[in-house]
Amino acid sequence: MSVKAQLTGMVVSDKMEKTVVVSVQRQVRHGLYGKSQRKTSKFVAHNEDNEAKMGDTVAIAESRPLSRRKRWIVMRVVAKAPVV
Numbered sequence: 731m732s733v734k735a736q737l738t739g740m741v742v743s744d745k746m747e748k749t750v751v752v753s754v755q756r757q758v759r760h761g762l763y764g765k766s767q768r769k770t771s772k773f774v775a776h777n778e779d780n781e782a783k784m785g786d787t788v789a790i791a792e793s794r795p796l797s798r799r800k801r802w803i804v805m806r807v808v809a810k811a812p813v814v
Contacts, residue, residue: 734792738808742772744784749800750777752790775802785811 739754752773757766774797775790782788787809790802 736789736791736805737773737802738787738789739773741782741784741786741788741811744777744780744782748777748780750775750782750788750804752788752802752804773802774799775804776800777804782807783811 737752737754739752741750742753743751752775754771754773756769756771758769759766773790775788776793776796782804786807788807789805791805793801793803795801796803
């Protein structure tokens with residue numbers, strides 16, 4: 731079995747049943763000018779027990795296709811969002 735990709739990001743939406751949208755940021759260098767810039771990707775991830783809430787930092791792992799856009803699973807909640 732191959733090694734699955736794992737990423738860490740912040741939950742930006744938890745409005746769906748058993749599903750969250752996770753925003754992952756990475757830094758890349760511009761090809762010509764060399765300046766560092768932040769790029770953001772959004773992944774739809776399966777959240778079986780609805781443990782991840784909006785603002786939480788979560789670890790997600792690649793999985794088999796679960797629906798049209800859902801190809802990631804929430805592995806664990808790394809940090810809970812601060813309560814305001």
